[in-house]
Amino acid sequence: MTVKQLTLPELADACGVLGVRNVGLWREPVQRYGVEAAAKLVRDAGLTVTTLCRGGFLTALDAEARARALDDNRRAVDEAATLGTDTLVLVSGGLPPGSKDLYGARERIADALAELGPYAESHGVRLAIEPLHPMYAADRCVVSTLTQALDLAERFPAHQVGVTVDTYHVWWDDRAPEQIARAGASGRIHTFQLADWTTPLPEGVLNGRGQIGDGSIDMREWKGYVEAAGYTGAIEVELFNDPLWARDGREVLEETAARFVEHVMR
């Protein structure tokens, strides 16, 4: 998503040029390209798919909308399995129209996970609940903290349901470090994503995720937390950022790799 201006073949090629061996994919470009074809493309390029983003949106009150969401999530599991990744990231969904009941919405997510967890397991896929920043609680994700995400995940086996740790969403939360330790202790850190916090936030607050090093988040500090919790998986950089999307994708990918080396690896 960081370089969504690139087609999948351009992305695979650019990764090869830079020596990037892992890539997180989003469903929409994969579906447009064809899931089987995308799987072959990344396989042939020697790329490992770290995660597929995203399933979720599991908070509907209406029975029909709920059934559609479950169907769509089963398809997302199938796509993840075809791509060869073991992790499907879930953005849980916001409040249904007219509802003010955050608690009820969270319980409906748990109900959905009880159906989706075993389905995912049978396809070799783990679900990774992503707590989103509290500014998305109404319209995108009623799961706002790692604490809430783990309270949900721990109702299920770790190989079915874990969490996504994304610096952009948790950096402000002084409880997050201890919750990362909690997640690690039960093997539930299913992926670790980076974006920096920059201000002012843009209208709608969706596409303001800052390039690594441009904002207020100490990336090494958060890498330290997940490593101390036993995480050894890939680290994803996930930027939604209109100015970055308006630039040449290969240049943005190169810049992002350089920032990663400077602010995360060193």
Next chain:
Amino acid sequence: MTVKQLTLPELADACGVLGVRNVGLWREPVQRYGVEAAAKLVRDAGLTVTTLCRGGFLTALDAEARARALDDNRRAVDEAATLGTDTLVLVSGGLPPGSKDLYGARERIADALAELGPYAESHGVRLAIEPLHPMYAADRCVVSTLTQALDLAERFPAHQVGVTVDTYHVWWDDRAPEQIARAGASGRIHTFQLADWTTPLPEGVLNGRGQIGDGSIDMREWKGYVEAAGYTGAIEVELFNDPLWARDGREVLEETAARFVEHVMR
């Protein structure tokens, strides 16, 4: 601030017409009108000043900026005392330029409160730390939750330092109800403010506080929490909202009073 398009005399008159007997004031219009003159105006109109907004911005690293902030906060205490309110709301301040250290910034707030608390007490004024929504953590307020605000406040006597509970900032937080109880138990709910959560958020996310009833927050639920915690003070409606500011101020005040009756009192 909800009707900042009104001058102070217009505001006092409009409150009289509507039977509103309490008003929260902001420093800037009071300073422009003159603090003594504003105090006389509201007194003559039979209005009680619930709180003065706002002091704070106490996170500077630089010694000179820090001294200036403390001076300004002592002036804010003086102004509150002159206006006859016992509560000064504090917006603590964001990260200094270049800093990524939320913890250090919070400790500098504690250091400042140790100086300002006794000064406020000697003027009959209580300081009310306002946790702001986590989306303001970088640039406005490193105190993002009631838990953090109370951790700071409880280092001082309750008649020196308490908290502001504002629905807009805490509605997403499933720990907030228990923290309101915690605040009430030690007499630290120094004011209770309302705004509704509406989306999409505007650029900069400052002026998107929704009119009561327009958004995702159950106002009665939160009123119930503060009342159960023993709060018997005034309830303030504090909206920063460009479309509301563009309308006739008396009409907005009347609408706000009607919404208050419909969504809070009934």
